Amino acid sequence: MFEEFKWLPDQASTVAPEVDMLMLFIVVVTVFITALVTVLTLGFAVAFRRKSESYIPAPWFGCIPLEIGWTLIPVGICLVMFSWGVKVYSNIVIPPADAMEIYAVGRQWMWKIQHPEGQREINALHVPIGRPVKVTLTSEDVIHCFSIPAFRVKQDVVPGRYSSLWFQATKAGTYQLFCSEYCGTEHSRMIGKVIVMEEADYQKWLSEGAESGQALQGRKLYTKLQCVTCHTGNAEAKAPNLEGIYRKHIPISHIDGVKIKDGTKVFADDSYIRESILYPNAKVAAGWESIMPTYQGLVTEEELLQVIAYIKALNQGQTPPRTEETPTPATIQNKNPNKEVN
Numbered sequence: 001m002f003e004e005f006k007w008l009p010d011q012a013s014t015v016a017p018e019v020d021m022l023m024l025f026i027v028v029v030t031v032f033i034t035a036l037v038t039v040l041t042l043g044f045a046v047a048f049r050r051k052s053e054s055y056i057p058a059p060w061f062g063c064i065p066l067e068i069g070w071t072l073i074p075v076g077i078c079l080v081m082f083s084w085g086v087k088v089y090s091n092i093v094i095p096p097a098d099a100m101e102i103y104a105v106g107r108q109w110m111w112k113i114q115h116p117e118g119q120r121e122i123n124a125l126h127v128p129i130g131r132p133v134k135v136t137l138t139s140e141d142v143i144h145c146f147s148i149p150a151f152r153v154k155q156d157v158v159p160g161r162y163s164s165l166w167f168q169a170t171k172a173g174t175y176q177l178f179c180s181e182y183c184g185t186e187h188s189r190m191i192g193k194v195i196v197m198e199e200a201d202y203q204k205w206l207s208e209g210a211e212s213g214q215a216l217q218g219r220k221l222y223t224k225l226q227c228v229t230c231h232t233g234n235a236e237a238k239a240p241n242l243e244g245i246y247r248k249h250i251p252i253s254h255i256d257g258v259k260i261k262d263g264t265k266v267f268a269d270d271s272y273i274r275e276s277i278l279y280p281n282a283k284v285a286a287g288w289e290s291i292m293p294t295y296q297g298l299v300t301e302e303e304l305l306q307v308i309a310y311i312k313a314l315n316q317g318q319t320p321p322r323t324e325e326t327p328t329p330a331t332i333q334n335k336n337p338n339k340e341v342n
Contacts, residue, residue: 012175012196013151014168018088020152025084029077092153095166099132103214103305106137106144106157108183109190112302116214116309117206123192125177127169128202134166136270140301145181148194154180162270169196218310221303223320230292233319239292240285243319246273246312251286262286273308 011017048057102125105112113121127133137146139159146165147154155165177192197205222228230239240250249265250272266272266283275282277299280292299307 009149010171010173010175011150011152012169012171012173013153014170015088015092016150016152016170018091022081022084022088026081029081033074092165095134095164096132099134099166101134101136102127103136103309104138104146104157105140105301105305106146106179106183106190107140108142109179109186111146111177111179111190111192114214114302114305115206118214118217119206123177125192125194126202126205127194127196128199129169129172129196130199132166132168134164136162136164136305138162138301138305142183143181144179144183144190147178147180148175149178150175151194156181162274169194172196172198214306214309215313216310218306218308219320221299221307222310225295225299225307227307228320231319233317238288240288241319242311243314243316246314252283253286253288254284254290255282257281257290270308270312273311274304277304277307 008020011020050057101116103114103116104125105114111123111125113125119126125135135146135155137155137157138161139157141159143159144157145154146157148167151167151169153165153167155163157163173196175194175196177194179187179190183190231237231242233241233243245268248268250268251263251265252260253262253264254260272283276292278294278296280294281290284290
């Protein structure tokens with residue numbers, strides 16, 4: 001029975017040994033100081049006990065070197081923990097620039113995974129060994145938590161916003177994927193597997209049954225929803241040119257309908273693009289009127305990820321032409337009279 005018992009899960013990622021070493025250091029220091037304080041407390045209680053009714057102990061006037069020592073030593077230990085923790089935390093939260101991107105949507109009670117190449121999974125995540133992987137996360141309903149113990153990574157998944165984590169697997173095999181945030185009656189069944197494969201096996205799996213890529217699916221939605229009606233990318237445009245805006249600083253003129261000072265800019269990341277699709281009035285680009293309708297309730301979280309993937313890949317001169325036979329955004333909006341129009 002005890003042969004199968006493990007104090008910790010396998011170390012299967014680049015950050016796992018760092019996390020374990022830091023945790024071990026903190027545990028050892030904590031146990032040592034607890035034991036030291038316990039022994040000294042009991043020892044002093046015995047050594048300085050009142051030996052008789054008439055016994056009067058000699059006064060203790062302190063010891064400056066001792067007081068300096070028991071102040072500086074704990075401060076030094078805390079600074080070591082802090083600096084070490086900052087280093088490990090930075091390694092965990094800042095993904096490499098060349099990390100491959102995968103998208104995950106949590107809902108009661110499953111994980112829906114999509115690869116940029118088009119392959120989709122439910123409660124399973126296939127990744128190659130030795131390559132950094134960034135997982136962009138969101139939720140369709142309640143708060144979840146994407147947790148892979150063997151990789152020593154976890155991240156809360158909050159409805160209405162994007163979060164991310166990254167890892168680089170170091171050992172091929174199958175590892176547990178959990179939701180570690182209570183999310184309802186079937187929370188305990190919201191589990192999955194992370195399958196780490198050799199690069200050749202991963203490429204083979206990726207090519208088997210893969211749908212068209214996520215950006216291509218996003219282009220179809222971009223055309224279907226007639227985003228090109230206004231975002232034409234030319235002189236006749238009624239809305240900003242989206243070509244090459246990803247990870248750029250965009251000047252804005254209004255926030256929630258309120259005029260702000262000139263020169264204010266926002267960083268065009270995934271969250272900004274998502275917000276602009278669902279809440280167009282939240283941050284209006286400078287030089288443009290707020291004429292875009294909201295698409296809240298018209299697209300799912302998966303479709304949002306697809307459109308965002310397309311906008312991220314949209315380069316100069318790649319805006320598609322408008323297809324006249326498809327409805328305009330206003331027509332689509334009017335089919336949903338209960339939805340708010342900004």
